[in-house]
Amino acid sequence: xxxxxxxxxxxxxxxxxxxxxxxxxxxxxxxxxxxxxxxxxxxxxxxxxxxxxxxxxxxxxxxxxxxxxxxxxxxxxxxxxxxxxxxxxxxxxxxxxxxxxxxxxxxxxxxxxxxxxxxxxxxxxxxxxxxxxxxxxxxxxxxxxxxxxxxxxxxxxxxxxxxxxxxxxxxxxxxxx
Numbered sequence: 001x002x003x004x005x006x007x008x009x010x011x012x013x014x015x016x017x018x019x020x021x022x023x024x025x026x027x028x029x030x031x032x033x034x035x036x037x038x039x040x041x042x043x044x045x046x047x048x049x050x051x052x053x054x055x056x057x058x059x060x061x062x063x064x065x066x067x068x069x070x071x072x073x074x075x076x077x078x079x080x081x082x083x084x085x086x087x088x089x090x091x092x093x094x095x096x097x098x099x100x101x102x103x104x105x106x107x108x109x110x111x112x113x114x115x116x117x118x119x120x121x122x123x124x125x126x127x128x129x130x131x132x133x134x135x136x137x138x139x140x141x142x143x144x145x146x147x148x149x150x151x152x153x154x155x156x157x158x159x160x161x162x163x164x165x166x167x168x169x170x171x172x173x174x175x176x177x
Contacts, residue, residue, distance in 0.1 A: 001049045009033065010042050011052070068123045068145065069116040072130070073109035075102070075140040081111050084134055088113055093126045108140060120145060 003011070013032040018024035026036045034042070046052045076084050081099055088111070089097035096114035113130070117123035124143070131137055 001051055003051065006032075006034065007042060007046060007051075010039060011046070014043070067118060068120045069114065070120075070123050070127070070143050070145045072113050072115060072127045072143050073141060074111045074136055075108045076111045076136070078110075084136070085111055087134055088130060091126075091130065093117070094130075109142065 009032045010028070013028045019027045021027060023036070025039045028034075029036045029039045032039065043052065043055070047055065074084075085097055085099055088094055093115055094113045095116055096112075098112055099110055100112060102108050102110050115123050115126050117126060123145070127143055131139075131141070
């Protein structure tokens, strides 16, 4: 798909994230010189065409009082992993759930989920609940608590704005890779 100038403006307007306001698509529309319905329709078309692979959300959990987070991983039999992952992802406290290829012999795990909580004890209780309710007791697993915070940002799709000076442009382009 060849992007029109309108699509390029739109992608540039959303790649930094949607504004935190009641009508974020209206604000994007104003920034991109479009109407709100045009923004919604064009974004849907770009997702459908595979230009934008997904629209996601980066939650800055520390700002909401969640100080502990862990990636819990399990080695789930292949014939159960899809259903278990679907069910696991339905729990309100699971913020991310996905399947990955195992890397034996050191890393036999194929089902991953991220859980954020106010403290480690709360996160551990949620993991115990998943283990119990999803029939994962006895399945090899690990719980990896984060020790530090890393910068979070969404994907970069468009080049930096044209008003970036020549000395800044290479740095902006490098960060987009």
